[in-house]
Amino acid sequence: KAGVTQTPRYLIKTRGQQVTLSCSPISGHRSVSWYQQTPGQGLQFLFEYFSETQRNKGNFPGRFSGRQFSNSRSEMNVSTLELGDSALYLCASSRRGSGGADEQYFGPGTRLTVT
Amino acid sequence: DAKTTQPNSMESNEEEPVHLPCNHSTISGTDYIHWYRQLPSQGPEYVIHGLTSNVNNRMASLAIAEDRKSSTLILHRATLRDAAVYYCILLYRMNYGGATNKLIFGTGTLLAVQP
Numbered sequence: 001k002a003g004v005t006q007t008p009r010y011l012i013k014t015r016g017q018q019v020t021l022s023c024s025p026i027s028g029h030r031s032v033s034w035y036q037q038t039p040g041q042g043l044q045f046l047f048e049y050f051s052e053t054q055r056n057k058g059n060f061p062g063r064f065s066g067r068q069f070s071n072s073r074s075e076m077n078v079s080t081l082e083l084g085d086s087a088l089y090l091c092a093s094s095r096r097g098s099g100g101a102d103e104q105y106f107g108p109g110t111r112l113t114v115t
Numbered sequence: 116d117a118k119t120t121q122p123n124s125m126e127s128n129e130e131e132p133v134h135l136p137c138n139h140s141t142i143s144g145t146d147y148i149h150w151y152r153q154l155p156s157q158g159p160e161y162v163i164h165g166l167t168s169n170v171n172n173r174m175a176s177l178a179i180a181e182d183r184k185s186s187t188l189i190l191h192r193a194t195l196r197d198a199a200v201y202y203c204i205l206l207y208r209m210n211y212g213g214a215t216n217k218l219i220f221g222t223g224t225l226l227a228v229q230p
Contacts (some may be wrong), residue, residue, distance in 0.1 A: 031216050035218075042219075042220055042221075043220035044216050044220075048215065048216050052194075055216075064153065092158075092216075092218075095215055101164075103149075104151075104216060106159045106160065106161075106162060108157065108158055109158050
């Protein structure tokens with residue numbers, strides 16, 4: 001069974017631009033979560049989608065948004081990029097999204113560099 | 116959000132057992148205890164989770180104290196590949212009974228394995 005895939009793996013953008021990252025969960029998984037990892041802040045939760053609905057959101061500005069499609073694939077978008085948005089963006093999927101009882105599987109991440 | 120406390124770092128010798136402790140004194144009755152690890156340059160990897168009883172899987176064992184205020188991840192025979200940051204996370208249900216997969220990562224325990 002294929003794991004969680006994220007595209008692209010690496011991305012370089014300029015301040016002020018916007019970016020869209022994609023995540024394909026493991027087949028049959030309905031929950032997709034996004035995380036940002038930086039050396040200073042560690043791993044921080046961005047948002048979670050379950051059956052195309054945003055179920056939970058972290059403490060990030062409105063420039064960060066996401067969506068989930070009917071096939072469970074998810075995208076996250078960051079508008080008006082800032083230097084501080086440079087990070088590894090990780091996607092995780094789980095089968096039941098049952099909250100606590102379900103293990104999550106992470107993708108390899110997208111390394112975003114903002115110059 | 117219920118918090119966990121872990122030592123910043125631990126060291127082990129190859130082929131010896133490793134006991135990674137985690138304190139979670141404010142755990143609630145419906146919080147699951149999850150362990151993830153992150154190897155260098157990779158996304159986090161699920162290790163094990165439990166609610167009240169001790170759990171075993173092919174990777175590790177999870178020992179949960181009777182009062183659930185602490186737990187211990189046990190790697191039975193450490194290998195060099197087990198060198199990683201280990202995160203102990205409580206995965207909770209929202210107050211009104213909704214489920215969530217929001218993982219709150221702390222700083223974790225950096226495990227070094229010596230040959």
